[in-house]
Amino acid sequence: MKDLWLYNSLSGRKELFKPVREGKVSIYTCGLTVQDYTHIGHARMDIIWDVFKNILRRLGYEVYHVQNFTDINEKIAEKALELKEDPLAYAQRYIDAYFSDIEGLEVKGADVYCKASDNIEAIQDVITKLIDKGHAYASQGNVYFRVESDPHYGSLSGRKTEEMQSGARIAVQDNKENPADFALWTVAQPGEPIWDSPWGPGTPGWHIECTAMSCKYLGDLYDLHGGGLDILFPHHENELAQGRCACSSDYVNYWIHHGMINLPDGEKMSKSLDNFFRVKDLLEQVPGYVLRFFVLSAHYRSPIVFTKEVVEQSQASLARLVNTHRRLRGVDSAKKNGDDVEELLNQSNQQFWQDLLDDFNTAGAIGRIFELSRKLNALLDQNKIDFVGAQKAITRLADWFDILGLKSAFVVQDEEETLPAELAELIEKRNQARKNRDWATADSLRDQLEEAGIILKDTAQGVTWQRKK
Structure with missing residues (x-):
């Protein structure tokens, strides 16, 4: 052991x-x-x-x-x-x-x-x-x-x-x-x-x-x-x-x-x-x-200051990690020839466990998750992660969240993954408007979606969405 x-x-x-x-x-x-x-x-x-x-x-x-x-x-x-x-x-x-x-x-x-x-x-x-x-x-x-x-x-x-x-x-x-x-x-x-x-x-x-x-x-x-x-x-x-x-x-x-x-x-x-x-x-x-994430973001021996604002910050921070997971799930199954992320994932996992084995340092381990998330998002922005790499990253993140008891954050995401048909249709219309370089229509549709609680992000891989927090 x-x-x-x-x-x-x-x-x-x-x-x-x-x-x-x-x-x-x-x-x-x-x-x-x-x-x-x-x-x-x-x-x-x-x-x-x-x-x-x-x-x-x-x-x-x-x-x-x-x-x-x-x-x-x-x-x-x-x-x-x-x-x-x-x-x-x-x-x-x-x-x-x-x-x-x-x-x-x-x-x-x-x-x-x-x-x-x-x-x-x-x-x-x-x-x-x-x-x-x-x-x-x-x-x-x-x-x-x-x-x-x-x-x-x-x-x-x-x-x-x-x-x-x-x-x-x-x-x-x-x-x-x-x-x-x-x-x-x-x-x-x-x-x-x-x-x-x-x-x-x-x-x-x-x-x-x-x-x-x-x-x-x-x-x-x-x-x-x-x-x-x-x-x-x-x-x-x-x-x-x-x-x-x-x-x-x-x-x-x-x-x-x-x-x-x-x-x-x-x-x-x-x-x-x-x-x-x-x-x-x-x-x-x-x-x-969210309360788990708030508690685990500090070393267990350290005091924590509790305010509702700090809890809201924890919720927003956790949402960033969940969004990385969502982006990885959005990588097309036909996407090939991306960068090999195996070494990055293995190195991150080693660092994650170094923290946990050092007096149950969950704060340090969560810091490792954010480090990996930033690197994965950078690769996603550059369209450098293929489907196999995305699945490996999803598995690694899910494993870490399982250890920390945060896996249900992904489950909630899964429950929210399906948009109502009318909103999905608006996204498709906006995609078409962008292809036609009809920027005024595309912006108008984006505003409609935001009013409905859907935030869009344009990336090299296409459009991703998340619900407004």
């Missing part, structure tokens, strides 16, 4: 990917806390991991992906209490909405979706193991992780326990040994679901859920753990500490964190700030593949 280099947040550098089990890749990603609809910031993770898995499968790996839903949470309980609903039923409503959203984004999804509420036994088993090993303790109906028992605590975030103890982030509680200790099990708050436990009735903490479920479904050591930079601390730091102490010394080999989608003023998009754009609303305005 080709070498794949990944940026590991744990080491702070790119590392050569080596799976735990040869030929197989195990992945756990932290999914939604289902208190509201999915927003575009959440969708970034779904989109990038959909593509990452496509890349891994193309490399020959068998991929197994687990993603959780946090359906036990104080905010969920508070909102459900306000609406006089069962909190788990309230959460399920947004889980169902999530699946509708990712379908619209053409995300294939995980192999396993697991809810915290369905895995209480596994969670309690890990807590018991941590207590037995001296890494956790019960106090007044709560159970806390003993941070000082893990000498490697802080290795992911770079934070030191001493700094956390003296900082204002952590409130001192009488029932804790150390203010830095965090909850594994808590006495339930009003409205929260309650389960019996050896430490009294209560509910699990946030961090323990992911450790327990990842170990349950993927084993004590697995390959890749994904999530946003915003939860690297405390969530992933605490999750790693629990996994290191309860499951295995390494727990996860590679921590992959994606950047945030921000607003123009630099503020992070989040539910807590009520400044987010819901996926379901965006899908009413643009196709899902």
Whole structure:
């Protein structure tokens, strides 16, 4: 298999990917806390991991992906209490909405979706193991992780326990040994679901859920753990500490964190700030593949600024690539003796994969697509691509778009390829007028077509058309 280099947040550098089990890749990603609809910031993770898995499968790996839903949470309980609903039923409503959203984004999804509420036994088993090993303790109906028992605590975030103890982030509680200790099990708050436990009735903490479920479904050591930079601390730091102490010394080999989608003023998009754009609303305005293209046009570790204008730019950029595909499809089957494009396509494919193998650099890969598109358009303008060459280029572009999950942009094109008979007749009349050098009639017909939403482009190979965006 080709070498794949990944940026590991744990080491702070790119590392050569080596799976735990040869030929197989195990992945756990932290999914939604289902208190509201999915927003575009959440969708970034779904989109990038959909593509990452496509890349891994193309490399020959068998991929197994687990993603959780946090359906036990104080905010969920508070909102459900306000609406006089069962909190788990309230959460399920947004889980169902999530699946509708990712379908619209053409995300294939995980192999396993697991809810915290369905895995209480596994969670309690890990807590018991941590207590037995001296890494956790019960106090007044709560159970806390003993941070000082893990000498490697802080290795992911770079934070030191001493700094956390003296900082204002952590409130001192009488029932804790150390203010830095965090909850594994808590006495339930009003409205929260309650389960019996050896430490009294209560509910699990946030961090323990992911450790327990990842170990349950993927084993004590697995390959890749994904999530946003915003939860690297405390969530992933605490999750790693629990996994290191309860499951295995390494727990996860590679921590992959994606950047945030921000607003123009630099503020992070989040539910807590009520400044987010819901996926379901965006899908009413643009196709899902446009949102995919918007997300993939930036490196996954980089922040993205979200505005409707940027999305419109993404749609226009994608339309340029689709138009190249349309022009290639328009090359006459009788056309022969064009330039050999084989070397150009092979070189472009090599560069495309160099980017993908360098820390899943989809932004660089998309740049390669535009480079090839410009070169192909130049050859088309000079009438230097024959039918065989055009078909080879179409196959290469389709392959790349399949990897990126953008192939439906071509499908939409196919659906739009057939013009109404009256518009096709106008194009034919204009072609005839141009042959007769009747420029006034040709211009008039062009204007009529543009009013009907059809843009014409005269090339050396003839006339091509596209729908006005």
